[in-house]
Amino acid sequence: MNIFRSRAFILAIACCGLVWGSRGALAQVYPAKSIRVVVPFAPGGATDITARTLGAKMSEAFKHTVVVDNRTGGGGVIGADVVAKAPPDGYTVLIATPAETAILPHMQKMPYDALRDFAPVSLATSSPLILVVHPSLPVKSVKELIALIRARPGQLSYGSAGAGGVHHLAGELLKATYKLDVVHVPYKGVGAVIPELLGGHIPMTFSSMPPSMPYVKTGKLRALGIASMTRSPAAPEVPTMSEAGASGFVATNWFAYFVPTGTPAAVVSTLNAEINRTLKQDDVKSKLLVLGLETRGTTPDELGRFVREESQKFAKLIKLAGLKAD
Numbered sequence: 001m002n003i004f005r006s007r008a009f010i011l012a013i014a015c016c017g018l019v020w021g022s023r024g025a026l027a028q029v030y031p032a033k034s035i036r037v038v039v040p041f042a043p044g045g046a047t048d049i050t051a052r053t054l055g056a057k058m059s060e061a062f063k064h065t066v067v068v069d070n071r072t073g074g075g076g077v078i079g080a081d082v083v084a085k086a087p088p089d090g091y092t093v094l095i096a097t098p099a100e101t102a103i104l105p106h107m108q109k110m111p112y113d114a115l116r117d118f119a120p121v122s123l124a125t126s127s128p129l130i131l132v133v134h135p136s137l138p139v140k141s142v143k144e145l146i147a148l149i150r151a152r153p154g155q156l157s158y159g160s161a162g163a164g165g166v167h168h169l170a171g172e173l174l175k176a177t178y179k180l181d182v183v184h185v186p187y188k189g190v191g192a193v194i195p196e197l198l199g200g201h202i203p204m205t206f207s208s209m210p211p212s213m214p215y216v217k218t219g220k221l222r223a224l225g226i227a228s229m230t231r232s233p234a235a236p237e238v239p240t241m242s243e244a245g246a247s248g249f250v251a252t253n254w255f256a257y258f259v260p261t262g263t264p265a266a267v268v269s270t271l272n273a274e275i276n277r278t279l280k281q282d283d284v285k286s287k288l289l290v291l292g293l294e295t296r297g298t299t300p301d302e303l304g305r306f307v308r309e310e311s312q313k314f315a316k317l318i319k320l321a322g323l324k325a326d
Contacts, residue, residue, distance in 0.1 A: 029266050030090055033066045037093045037257075040079025040100060042072050043190035045205070046293060050125045050255045051095045053288060059279045065138065072188055075162035076100040077110065084112035088262035090094075090271060094118065095257055097166065102310040104164040106318045115311070117182045120303035121257040127291040128171050128228035129240065129251045132212050133204040133223045134197055142225045143245025146178050153181035153227035159202040161190045164323075169314065170227060170251035172321045177249070194287040197221065208253045209234055209292025227251040232267035243308055254296075256303055268300055 034060075039051045048070065055066035071079035080100040086092035093155040094100075101114045112118075131142065139145045142234035149156050163186040175182055185202055187193045190211045196202050198220055205212075206227070213235060215221040225244035226232050257275055259268060276297040278284055285295050298306070 005142055008076060030270055031062050032063050033091065034067055035062070035091055035093060036067050036069050037095055038079045038083050039070045039095055040070055040072065040076035041070065041161065042189035043070055044211055045190035046127050046210045046253060047097055047255050048093055049210050049291060050288070050293060053284060054124065054278050057281065057284060058274055061274055061278070070124065073163045075104055077104060081111045083140060083258065083260060084117040086260050088260040090259060090263050090267035093121070093257055093259055093271065095124070095255055097253060097255060098310055098314065099162065099165040100208065103166065103169065103314045103318070104312070106315045107164050107324055115308065117261050118258040119261045119263050119268060120300045120307065121259055122272050122300070123254060123256045123296040123298040123303045123306060124275060124279060125288060125295055126252055126254040127208045127210065127293050128168065128226050129206045130209050130212060130226050130235070131204065131224045132197065132205055132216060133224060134200050135219065136200060137203045139224070140245045142241055146245065147222060149180045149182050154183065157183040157202055157203040158184045159185045159187055159193045159196055161193055162186050162188060166251065166253045167195050167206045169317060169323075172323060173251065173317065174246065174249065174320050177246070206251065213292055222282070232292055234290055243281070249254070256307070272300055298303060
């Protein structure tokens with residue numbers, strides 16, 4: 001009887017070894033199929049450009065397609081929620097901005113916990129915001145714009161890519177700093193804001209550089225200032241906000257990869273390594289830099305710390321400005 005029990009025990013241990021061995025094998029062959037990268041905004045914005053630029057290269061390396069899935073709405077929350085509730089297997093990935101992860105959680109009830117439900121992978125790119133206006137607006141600098149808004153209290157508006165986004169907070173920061181009476185008009189993503197600005201339906205917006213710079217270069221929009229400490233290599237002719245009359249004004253958008261919490265560490269490591277390897281490629285760096293996107297690349301832990309710091313920073317600004325999602 002003891003012999004049979006011993007044999008049964010040994011067989012059970014062997015079976016466990018086979019199960020764990022198969023799990024290890026599955027991790028080693030990741031990815032074994034297409035990967036879906038959810039972009040929580042419409043095509044054409046910096047989030048989408050980052051995802052598609054890196055996705056094309058990652059598809060080549062993985063030998064499986066990296067599909068970009070634009071899930072718009074809710075200022076990015078709808079797309080982020082898709083990923084938060086997806087199976088934690090590495091085949092559904094989120095490319096997020098400050099809005100879904102560090103801003104909106106302080107402004108409204110969320111369907112997910114931004115710090116608990118996502119596992120960080122890598123910070124991919126960042127872009128200083130640029131203040132652009134319709135050419136019909138009679139201003140050539142931020143200083144002149146501030147004077148015009150003060151001369152027309154409540155008559156001018158600024159568009160944003162959605163309530164609670166970094167573009168919205170940049171406008172509110174300018175508004176609060178200089179005590180301006182200007183109306184916020186939220187849209188569903190940068191892809192919706194720029195056409196409205198080009199058509200003269202709104203006079204100004206804070207935008208990431210990629211979707212707006214082509215129109216600045218052709219004269220269809222006028223750039224008043226880059227919200228960074230130094231001028232951008234993508235537009236060296238555009239002054240910083242400080243140079244243009246808004247001293248110390250800095251506002252940056254960033255784009256980072258996340259997966260659902262519970263995704264195997266080996267899968268996170270594989271994604272992180274490939275994203276960071278892609279970001280170091282000269283053709284990728286040059287393509288993104290021309291558009292105003294600076295390549296980053298971090299460890300998962302570094303991204304986790306960065307998001308927590310950003311969350312604390314935005315919480316203070318939101319409280320100071322008394323903001324709520326529109």
